[in-house]
Amino acid sequence: MKLSKSSIVLIVALGLFLIYMFGQSESSLEIVDFSVDKPETQTTSIASNEERSPYYGDLHVHTKYSFDAYVFGITATPDDAYRYAKGEGIKHPLGYEMKLREPLDFYAVTDHGIFLGMINAFADTTTKASQKPWAEPFHNLNRPENMNDASFGERANLFSSVLRGAIVNPYPYWHPKVIKAWLTKNTAVALKSFDYDVHKSAWADIARAAEEHNDPGKFTSFIGYEFTSSTNVEGGNLHRNVIFNSSEAPIRPWSRIDSINPEDLWTWMDKLRDKGVDSLAMPHNSNGSNGQMFEMETFRGYPIDVAYSEKRMRNEPIVEITQVKGTSETHPLLSPDDEWADFEIMNKRIGSRPPTYSMPQGGYVRDAYLRGLRLEWTRQGNPYKFGLIGSSDSHTGAGAYDENNYWSKVGLLDGTAQARGAVPLSAERVKMLREYAEEYKQPLGISEEEQGTYTAPGFFDQWGASGLAVVWSENNTRDSIFAALKRKETFATTGTRMAVRFFAGYDMQSIDLNSESLIKEAYTKGVTMGADLMAEGTKSPDFIVWAQRDKNGSPLQRIQIIKGWIDATNSVPYEMVYDVACSDGLSVDPLTNRCPDNGARVNINDCSISQDVGSAELKTTWSDPDFDPAVKSFYYVRVLENPTCRWSTWDAIKAGLKPRAVLHQTIQERAWTSPIWFIPEEGDLDIIPLAGSVSAGD
């Protein structure tokens, strides 16, 4: 029997369908050894410090391979990024030099998995990918004569159009990829402009650079990328950075082309782990997720169960609490009694245009820890038991961590003080903004203020010079740092290089804080940041906390311990901020739990700070005055420096102006440790959730 034409079409279509649905997902599991031929450096063994040292790094940096970075005018390569981290100066797209005051210990280039290397290829008119019609708007985008901030309208528009998927003709309706897109509610699947060859070669170059710059004992780099996913309708940001603990890595990153559901990312990571390639994912910018990063249910709206919680924690032991696009510790609406909650708040959804409000509930770390305890109460496991790091998310290859030396992060779009909203706009710039608003139907983003016309508040002015990831590890090698991340022995800073230790145990009072064996004893007698402290009868634990200032920064003002817990009889969440150590020999008022004002001030005219106020180090043993052995709780440390000028104040002063009145003029740089969780003995409370929905699996 001869097959009719239509049945051939049907069979071919079915074949293609199967290839696309399953074939490609499989290919993401192919493992490649990216290690480069490097000379055997002398076999002197790498020294290890058993008591562990703090190593400072950034695990979130983009280069020209990111679709948006390229649109923002970035031409820095992964090699440039690693050179920057090691202390060399590299060029900002606007021409000035970016250089670190002191080098970093580790760094990871994490370009967006989606469209990895694609825009670069679209713009380079010599590539095959660039000859497709949808590539045209990108042609020679970063030609020299276009490298100025006047091209921002074109660039901002392209950025949002890529996010919306509008530059790309979808496949025709009958195409299996469209069916897959429809079935998985993931429009990215249907993008015709995706080119796997370009994708893989960009990935190989990123991996090569990471391998070449990794220098065990001196400098660590990780092969990594950003899984850039968001919820379908609200655009809730679900971005995660993924890093691999080896020279071996998959042939291509798992991106939102494969799935927008983070659970599928974890499945993929689990499968790679079975094949011997370990990795971890780090959510970031939960502040811009419209409350969807730390939900009380799964991505698909099913109840969270123990299996989900375990899978999430297996793959996501770390969360980025601070970065350029704001800090996600807590929000004034969530923590009204915390005087330091209003810190570098960025209240918009990531990539939204026009900028759109992001709901705080479910988007901040402290709230997530409480949600985790509540989920555990209803026997759903705790999916939010993560440690903390900071990172920059710079798209220029170079993180900006200093208030006094700040270039924000999106290249031509925010590379000047005017564009960032720190100083008034020039007349031409206002004209450009008007044209942009008209051409792209956007709100006119300007604001008339005392010193002139500024960009409307609430966008780049909400961004900041932050942050760093710090690990306590035995030495500066991939294995050691990765292990520290996995056990959550980490802290985050807003760019300052302070250091902080944190221990809890039942025999901490016996340790002499002035003894040389302090750290050794603390490790033996207690647990450190990131760990669980199990109940011992009704004993009350003690905490040792010890912070050292950044030698180039502002002195320390106070150490705080933040406690969160749920009521043991009804799971109502509570939180409390305790000052535990004060600078200048001052002591905490036991009624208010606050240090007295140490008198540190900032001179807003020249940014000078009070001399001889504040401490080089603070150290104390603390016990919780409200401790209840039946209560599930967590404790983390926040260390505050004396106030200094915010970057926007520096920008204004350098321009000979007064700081912009509507912005915070000073900030208190700070660090947060991963929490220690107190685990009470299991009670015999019989908890029956309504409708018994917990047992229903996903």
Place this chain on the structure above:
Amino acid sequence: MRKRILIFLIAGFLIYLIDIALNSDESNKDIYITDQELTSLITAWKSQVGRDPTDEEIVKIINNLVEEEILYREALLLGLDKEDRIIKRRLAQKITFLKQETLLENPNQEALKLFYNENKEKYFIKPSYSFTHLFFTKETDSEGRSIQALQGLLTDKTPIDSDPFLLGKNFIDKTAEEIARNFGNDFIAAFANLELNKWSGPFESSFGNHLVLLRDYKEGFYPPFNEIKNQVLNDYFTQTKENALNKYINDVKSEYRIIINPNLEF
């Protein structure tokens, strides 16, 4: 291998262009399709679809090829290749590859050694210090206590009243830069004249005063050429590639005259 194919393709393309130039009379409208071209197209089809094409599909493949060729030739006749940025860039890139590849020969031992000597600083292993220190925090009479402690150390063995240092007591194989990162920029000056295994100080850091016992000092050195030969070779290739194109451009640049309107305003 792929590069060689590219070179052949480029050569073929050039011959083809010359051929067109020589036979540019309107009457020559023959299109030759080689066996090789056809087989490679069919192989590509197979690898994408996963089966042999039917006769019907082979006809389609050939038709596509013919149509592309016709459109291509008509476009050339209309001069559409002129002043086209894509084509300009493509050709520029091709010659870039050619110029970079032709120079990639293995250097002989002497050339490599010369390169190593010229870039010696890059391979220098910096001097490093191993030391123990005693710390006296700024918070309580740092200097007084440290001076007293030093006297104690140098005379009798009375117990020393020092403070724990957050980064630890012993430091092994640290370079000057690393010490500066842990103690502040001025601290390293103290290390210049230290005697081995003898307590000295006090030296001031950002955190207080320190007494230092230098346990080991390793001189900086240039690693022997043979040990780092691979690295030198890699660097040599990277640099030759970069140099090759620049050299080529410089060589031919002199033959060109560049005219730019001096009155153009940006």
